[in-house]
Amino acid sequence: MVFSWQGGFEARQLLLWFLLLAVREWGSGQVHYSVPEEAKHGTFVGRIAQDLGLELVELVPRLFRVASKGRGDLLEVNLQNGILFVNSRIDREELCGRSAECSIHLEVIVDRPLQVFHVEVEVKDINDNPPVFREGEQKVLVSESAPLESRFPLEGASDADMGLNSLLTYRLSLNEYFTLKIVTKTDKSILPELILRKTLDREEMPELNMLLTALDGGKPQLTGSVQIHITILDVNDNAPEFDKPSYKVLLFENVPNDTRVIQLNASDLDEGPNRDISYGIRMILPMSEKCMFSINPETGEIRIYGKLDFEENNEYEIQVKAIDKGIPSMAGHCTVLVQVLDLNDNTPEVTVTSLSLPVREDAQVGTVIVVYILQISLKVFECTMLISWRGGPGAPRLLLSLLLLAVWEAGSGQVHYSVPEEAKHGTFVGRIAQDLGLELAELVPRLFRVASKGRGDLLEVNLQNGILFVNSRIDREELCGRSAECSIHLEVIVDRPLQVFHVEVEVTDINDNPPVFPESEKRIIIAESRPPETRFPLDGASDADIGVNSALTYRVYPNDYFTLDTQNNREQTSSLSLVLRKSLDREEIQEHSLLLTASDGGKPELTGTVQLMITILDVNDNAPDFDQLIYKVRVLESTVNGTLVIKLNATDPDDGTNGDIIYSFRRPVSPAILYAFSINPDNGEVRTKGKLDFEEKKLYEIPVEAVDKGNIPMAGHCTILVEVLDINDNAPEVTITSLALPVREDAQVGTVIALISVSDPDSGANGQVTCSLTPQVPFKLVSTFKNYYSLVLDSVLDPS
Structure with missing residues (x-):
């Protein structure tokens, strides 16, 4: 800092130059007081005159005054008693913001001689501000699939006070789903977080309301609160469900095409696309190239799509699925059993197996003229059959009128045998000649023969020994399908005289067909958010055998995550489901490969398998x-x-x-x-x-x-x-708080000419101040306190 003084005839001029490199520090007062914020007008602060060593009688003559950078009206001095008091409202938060320290810095100045005193008044915080949340309500969106221990940060409150008065704690209203966790930040501030403790179910509770309360550390304690509104967002965790697992419908054969069979209805508890349902037919049993039924994908209405014929098939099993439109989709299933009722829509069929013509005019009463097979669909009926014969010109006419009252039923043969299917050629069936009371010697002369409607080559008789044996391969499933009973009906005919015998050969089932799945590999997509006990329907296997040979059991392995469940309904049809045993995690295992095995009840046991490829579909259950x-x-x-x-x-x-x-x-x-x-x-x-x-x-x-x-x-x-x-981008600032001019030429050495304060807002070395005067001047700088200087006369002034 440089001061230069130049004389002239009528004036004296003082030139000051400073090089300043430091900033003023607070808390450097010669006298220190404290006062609480919001103190009333007139509140006592301190006996400032006494504490500075000044007499009351000299305050006015020496021009006692108080200067303050900033608002100077907050504090005032009573010159009659030398007391510093509160003059106007002091708001610490307005004065110092969030600063940990808050002081009012005063400079007390008196003249004759000029003196400067530094006074610091600390403003103490009181708990006059409650915690405040930015908004009255905080909205939080939470997926119902969010895993336990999921965290949901909340916006904390703020408190304008300082210290203990602004130290916040939080309290959450009681609820069964969330608890509160407090996270401490590096600046020691805290933030509340919600922690999920119980699995959510939007269908049970679509939203939650809680009250978050912030409490400060002051006495008395002040509080603020905010409403936490939690909206539970839907995930597709509910499969469509039919009103019933199975339906039974009776329909007459030959009903017109497009006749309505049944109106199905499925419902889904989810919302939006997750509850929109599309219907479809999974499978129709028995399987056929012709599709006999159709379903409306939007309404679930099933209609006839072909011609129903009791004689072709009298029962259908329609497996229906209802799929929602969620991602991933979920499906529900039901079974519709359609029983076809018979109508009298078939005329009897007659097959003549033996006919003795011409008929001798002297033929004896009781002579057999014709042997026929009559086949009609009804088991009990009444009909009339006429047979007429016209000979050549002039020949007599023969008219036969028969009244038929019953059809030959299965199991009504005069002789009954059984043979296992797939028996080798030549397998013994029975001693048919002996059992019919025929002598071996008369078999050839009487033209012994066997007739059968359908395939007549399956069985044959050895005319040498009268034994009935297997002639060609007998496949029970090909012969009778899935019928519980299967027999070959034979008619044994001998002539001279003509006789007819009815023989029934039951074809017994053997375990020659393994269980078969519709496909060798089944792909299943499962969202990782699916809860345990969720069921996933599977297509079971089929076995062409019957009885115990077609009784299927299932197992799946490895099965750490899944188990199988088979349920039978009233119609004795079974449903197979894969059941989730424990929670899935796609980030841990993305795909599961399981082998589903079906075993029948035959001996030896036959098996069929299908590979289950389960892809775990990601849900958003991980935060960045x-x-x-x-x-x-x-x-x-x-x-x-x-x-x-x-x-x-x-x-x-x-x-x-x-x-x-x-x-x-x-x-x-x-x-x-x-x-x-x-x-x-x-x-x-x-x-x-x-x-x-x-x-x-x-x-x-x-x-x-x-x-x-x-x-x-x-x-x-x-x-x-x-x-x-910081960089050194600020020049020092100089403030002259008092300047005594002009300076008398006879002023005494040591006379204070000016009071000077310096500051530099930069930090560290950039804010340190070095002060100096120009050489050969009659003044010197005296540091009265850090960054405060007095300009003092150092030698006698010489006007020349």
Whole structure:
């Protein structure tokens, strides 16, 4: 600092020059007082005159006055008693904001001689501000598939007070689903988080309301509260369900095409697309190239799509599915049993197996003229059959009229045998000649022969020994399908005289057909959010055998996650379901491969298998996770716009869009952060955007969130602490608080000419001040306190 003084005829001029490099520090007063904020007008602060060593009688003559940088009307001195008192309302939060220390710095000045005293009045905080939430209600979206221990950050309250008065705790109203966890940040502030403790079910409770209360540490304690409104978002966790697992319908054969069979109805507890249902037919048994039924995919109405014929098939099993439109979709199933009722729509069929013509005119009464087989569909009926014979010209006419009252039924043969299917050629069936009372010697002369409607080559008789044997391969399933009874009906005919015998050969089933699944590999898609006990219907196997040979049992392995359940309904049809045993995690296992085996009840046991390929479909159950919770970065205040501050990285183990991340500043964001920084939403780069000024703000605490793109987004959070480093970009500031001019030429050495304060807003060495005077001047600087100086006369003035 340089002072120069130049004389002239009528004036004396004082020139001052300073080189200043330091900043003024608080808490440096010669006298220290304290006063609580919000103290009333006139509140006693201190006996300032006495404490500074000044007599009351000299306050007015020496021009006692108080100066303060900033608001100087907060405190005043009574010159009659030398007491410092509160003059106007002191609001600590308005005066010092969130600063941990808050003081009013006073300079007391008296003249004759000039003196300066530094007084510091500390403003103490009182608990006059309750905790305040930014909004009256916070909305939180939570998926009903969110796993236990999921975290949902809440916006905390703020308290304008300081210290213990601003130390907040939180309390959550009682509920059975969420608890409160407090997260402590690096700046010792705390944030509340909701922790899910019980599995949610939107169908049971679509929303929750709770009260979050913030309590400060003051006495008396002040509180603030906010309503937490939680909306439970639907996931497709309910399969459509039919009103009944099975339906039974009776229909007459030959009903017109497009006749309605039944109107089905399924319902789904989910909402939106997750509850929209589409109906379809999985399978119709017995399987046929012709599709006899159709279903409306929107209404579930089943109609006839072909001609029903009792004689072709008298029962159909329609397996129906109802699929919702969720992602992934879920299905419900039911069975419709259609029984076809018979109509008298078939005329009898007559087959003449033996006819003795011409008939002798002297033929004896009782002579057999014709042997026929009559086949009609009814078991009990009444009909008349006429047989007429016309000979040549002049020949007599023969007319036969028969009244038929019953059809030959299965099991009514005069002789009964049994033979296993697939018996080898030549297998013994029975001694048919002996059992019919015929002598071996008369078989050939009497033209012994066997007749059968259908395939007559299956069985044959050895005329040498009268034994009935297997002539060609007998396949029971080909011969009788799935009928419980299967027989070959034979008519044994001998002539001279003509006789007819009825023989029934039962074909017994052997276990020659293994269980067969509709496909060798079955792909199943299951969302990882499916809860245990969820059922997934499977197509069972079929076995062409009957009875115990077709009784199927199932097993699946390995089965750590799944088990099988088979249920029989009233119609004795079984449904096979895969049941989830424990929770799935796609991030742990993405696909399960199971082998489903069906075993029949035959001996030896036959088996069939299908490979179950289960793909675990991702749900958004993982929030993005930053590499660190807190990042610390240093940036020079001179950094140009666009400079990279930090590149953040968050990862999400979910798949597809559930793992795609968007970065942003977490709201609410202070205007200072938005002015100074920007963040790239795609790559997490944080860059400078506005001018950084160490003197205005030394530290930025930037809250960042990474949100995935799932249907129900989840978020991860981190905090960036940006420390702004100072550069020497501020010149020292000089304040002359008192200046005694002109200076008398006879002024005594030591006379105070001026009172000077210096400050530099820079930090560290950049804010340290070195003061000096120009050489050969009659003055000197005397440091009265840090960064406070008195300009004192150092030698006698010489006007020449």
